[in-house]
Amino acid sequence: MIELQPNAKTPLYEQLYAALADEIRQGVLPPGSPLPGRRTMAAQQGVSVNTVDAAYQMLAAEGLAEARPRSGFYVQKTYGMLHPRRAAPAPAAEPHPAENAPLYDLSTGSVDTALFPxxxxxxxxxxxxxxxxxxxxxxxxxxxxxxxxxxxxxxxxxxxxxxxxxxxxxxxxxxxxxxxxxxxxxxxxxxxxxxxxxxxxxxxxxxxxxxxxxxxxxxxxxxxxxxxxxxxxxxxxxxxxxxxxxxxxxxxxxxxxxxxxxxxxxxxxxxxxxxxxxxxxxxxxxxxxxxxxxxxxxxxxxxxxxxxxxxxxxxxxxxxxxxxxxxxxxxxxxxxxxxxxxxxxxxxxxxGYFTRHLARIRLAYKRRMEAFAAALRAALPGVQLGAVHSGLHFLLTMPGAQGERAMVESAAREGVRLRGLSEYYLARAELCTPNTVVAGYSALRDADIDAVAAALAKAWNKPSESKG
The missing domain is CATH 3.40.640.10 (Type I PLP-dependent aspartate aminotransferase-like (Major domain))
Incomplete structure (x- = not known):
């Protein structure tokens, strides 16, 4: 079964196309062999039929497959003669989570798509x-x-x-x-x-x-x-x-x-x-x-x-x-x-939809901000939060930390993406408040708030106190 990544930036149909194209080029799918039916492939991969159809159409457009009326898609017969089978390359090492998609994204450019009307x-x-x-x-x-x-x-x-x-x-x-x-x-x-x-x-x-x-x-x-x-x-x-x-x-x-x-x-x-x-x-x-x-x-x-x-x-x-x-x-x-x-x-x-929508998402973001701020204060004793009551991000200062860059890198190792305040200085970065990062919460799921706070506490060597 092909492994698709639903949370990746690359659309699912492109992921499916790339995987099938690779199997055809390597000879895993021999010339003339049928591709699984669109509904069968959709059920196997847990995606829509439209996703499979888009992937198959891309294969056909590139000449890797051909569509036969009332029969389905087949690996192009002439492909094997034009492109002899090559040994599969050695699998690449699994990337570190910090180098791939983060578990939690605290950047400022995203929104909560679940709130879209x-x-x-x-x-x-x-x-x-x-x-x-x-x-x-x-x-x-x-x-x-x-x-x-x-x-x-x-x-x-x-x-x-x-x-x-x-x-x-x-x-x-x-x-x-x-x-x-x-x-x-x-x-x-x-x-x-x-x-x-x-x-x-x-x-x-x-x-x-x-x-x-x-x-x-x-x-x-x-x-x-x-x-x-x-x-x-x-x-x-x-x-x-x-x-x-x-x-x-x-x-x-x-x-x-x-x-x-x-x-x-x-x-x-x-x-x-x-x-x-x-x-x-x-x-x-x-x-x-x-x-x-x-x-x-x-x-x-x-x-x-x-x-x-x-x-x-x-x-x-x-x-x-x-x-x-x-x-x-x-x-x-x-x-x-x-x-x-x-x-x-x-x-x-x-x-009147827009004003009602604004009232709804303003309340949702306010509650998220309050919950996130409370979780951070509980997990990170001494943390200072600035500009909390406006916008969809705030400044997070951790006195005694090992510097902004270390904060960003250690947070990334724990799966949390955020940016240091100095990255926004166009000049004279020495004026930047030390040990300060920019934490956006607009795309943060409510269910992940405590996990993010715990991850940052671990990253910055501030383990939460346990009772008893």
Whole structure:
């Protein structure tokens, strides 16, 4: 029986195809021999018939197998003559668990897929597929007007964003939208928070913008340091700084808006990436709302955290002077989000599903955060947890540990993937709080919380005290 790995990144049909192809090439399955029927193979492997069919079709496309009407799939007869049997290579040593998929993933880029509203989302999308054939046609460059109207309504009511639907641009992910903005700000020097989101710096640099890291303090990015940097563009995560979790106070926000207003063509890019997940108080209104619809702020947000990273829908709100340039420069571009996905999200918001979904997952993540924090405090005496009440990760500091790198490596040996805080420093990593890692819990199963805490206690030589 072929060993498939359901939790691996490679899809099951590709795993099955690769295993069968290898057996054919090695002569284990001789030319002309029949492959098991699709239903038989599906039952043997515990997968769907569609998975088997996809694997068999790939074999046929490569010329390793042939499909015979009303008979099934057979190993290609000519394959053995063209490719004589070779000795099977010696089996590779089993990889260490830390080098393969971890048992527990505490990275910050995943979500709990079990919380995805599959039933309501799927029903809405099926209805659109059958009832709205016009969605097969090319849509508006900025995104469908109906979706932009719903997004404007949501952002106004829940994030204090001040805009009209015509100012919204829908795109397939923040990275795509940042690439568009880099074109609009060609020749500018962009300031990036340090520590911060390295992917943002990479996208802007790949798109031709020079970037300079600016150190944050306990209130976020200081306006004085921004002025000294010489930048005319600034990327911020003010509602929940990544990765420290700092919430920028209103006074600092006002200082940064004053910096932007002091000279022409200065702009702030406000990334409001996970403001939905604040568990203690309501988040401050957006920086864009403070600046107004024509102020020097471009607002960006994504549905990756609230729905799923695989649903590539993000948006930006452009001040009108930039909107005119965007429409001129990108007039020939097609929107990068499929119209069925756009209209499904539109119906999802308009029907009240989205706000109910947010309330449900906010409660689920809050309970998980509280349980995880309690388990860590019980298993790791002296542990310090920072930025617990907002976002879907927090900072974990273990005083007396042997250093951040040792913490990450020993955790990996126990099957726990996480990243050190210093990895997010774009410069001056010596400023990093020692013995600190970033622990994301959005993809952590509730049933695994105690096991993760115990694994980290073992990794960091902090065995839990036993009673008696």
């Amino acid at each position: 599959a039933r309501s989302w799927g029903r809405l999308q099926r209805e659109l597929l059958y009832q709205r054939p016009e969605l097969l046609q090319r849509g508006e460059m900025q995104g469908d007007a109906a979706l932009r109207a719903q997004i404007a309504w949501y952002l106004s009511g829940y994030r204090g964003v001040c805009c009209t639907p015509d100012q919204i641009v829908v795109g397939a992910g923040i990275e795509y939208l940042l690439g568009c903005l880099a074109h609009l700000f060609a020749g500018s020097l962009a300031a990036i928070e340090n520590p911060g989101y390295a992917r943002t710096q990479a996208v802007l640099r790949n798109s031709g913008l020079a970037c300079v890291p600016v150190d944050i303090d306990r209130d976020g990015l200081p306006a004085a340091a921004l002025e000294q940097s010489g930048a005319s563009l600034c990327y911020l995560t003010p509602s929940h700084h990544f990765p420290t979790g700092i919430t920028m106070p209103a006074t600092r926000r006002a200082e940064l808006l004053a910096w932007a207003a002091a000279r022409p063509n200065r702009y702030i890019l406000e990334d409001d990436y996970d403001s939905e997940f604040r568990f203690d108080t309501r988040p401050l209104p957006s920086l864009q709302g403070m600046a107004g619809p024509d102020g020097p702020v471009v607002y960006l947000t994504t549905f990756s955290k609230s729905l799923a990273p695989g649903i590539r829908i993000a948006c930006m709100v452009l001040p009108r002077p930039l909107l005119a340039q965007y429409r001129r420069d990108f007039a020939a571009y097609a929107n990068t989000v499929g119209r069925f996905e756009q209209q499904t999200l539109c119906a999802f918001i308009a029907g």
